[in-house]
Amino acid sequence: AQSVTQPDIHITVSEGASLELRCNYSYGATPYLFWYVQSPGQGLQLLLKYFSGDTLVQGIKGFEAEFKRSQSSFNLRKPSVHWSDAAEYFCAVGARDTDKLIFGTGTRLQVFP
Amino acid sequence: NAGVTQTPKFQVLKTGQSMTLQCAQDMNHNSMYWYRQDPGMGLRLIYYSASEGTTDKGEVPNGYNVSRLNKREFSLRLESAAPSQTSVYFCASSGLTSPDTQYFGPGTRLTVL
Numbered sequence: 001a002q003s004v005t006q007p008d009i010h011i012t013v014s015e016g017a018s019l020e021l022r023c024n025y026s027y028g029a030t031p032y033l034f035w036y037v038q039s040p041g042q043g044l045q046l047l048l049k050y051f052s053g054d055t056l057v058q059g060i061k062g063f064e065a066e067f068k069r070s071q072s073s074f075n076l077r078k079p080s081v082h083w084s085d086a087a088e089y090f091c092a093v094g095a096r097d098t099d100k101l102i103f104g105t106g107t108r109l110q111v112f113p
Numbered sequence: 114n115a116g117v118t119q120t121p122k123f124q125v126l127k128t129g130q131s132m133t134l135q136c137a138q139d140m141n142h143n144s145m146y147w148y149r150q151d152p153g154m155g156l157r158l159i160y161y162s163a164s165e166g167t168t169d170k171g172e173v174p175n176g177y178n179v180s181r182l183n184k185r186e187f188s189l190r191l192e193s194a195a196p197s198q199t200s201v202y203f204c205a206s207s208g209l210t211s212p213d214t215q216y217f218g219p220g221t222r223l224t225v226l
Contacts, residue, residue: 009153034214036217042219042220043217043219044156044203044215045217046214049214099161099207099213100146100158100161103148103155103156103157104155105153105154105155106155
């Protein structure tokens with residue numbers, strides 16, 4: 001069965017610092033991987049997705065993620081965090097020929113000025 | 114283009130009352146989903162519909178029913194609300210490929226007293 005683990009419940013960084021949010025998945029075949037962001041009181045918005053091809057994926061708002069099959073990971077990165085990046089971030093995994101996604105439990109990002 | 118809309122935004126119920134959460138999308142998507150979001154548990158799938166006229170249970174279907182009224186609309190009904198159903202409910206839709214990006218509504222915050 002598919003599963004997603006986000007080991008960090010809460011991360012705090014200073015504005016301008018680099019960021020890496022961890023995501024590990026469990027799936028037998030090639031997974032389809034997503035990162036979503038949720039601002040307070042809002043729905044989820046897609047940041048980026050990986051289906052195949054280049055393992056380094058660029059997304060919106062300056063985010064990128066790298067698919068590492070050997071580590072079953074899809075970590076989200078940003079070189080310089082802005083105060084507006086404070087939000088909750090969700091990793092999700094899907095599989096070919098299914099519409100359903102499995103979401104991780106989320107990582108809440110706090111940004112200090 | 115409104116995307117995914119949900120009504121109401123907020124609702125307070127007493128135990129045993131019933132209500133229906135409404136969801137509509139204007140992106141001509143085939144698949145629609147209902148999730149609940151609880152602190153520390155991420156998003157859990159309640160029901161989904163792969164196409165008009167079909168619905169399937171997700172991870173946490175007990176206490177809920179759904180109707181896929183047409184391609185645009187997917188409603189979630191609580192027949193006899195319980196305090197354990199206090200949550201934030203999100204509707205989402207996705208397009209033709211499997212899996213595909215899911216687009217989320219703004220959510221309904223439900224409190225059951």
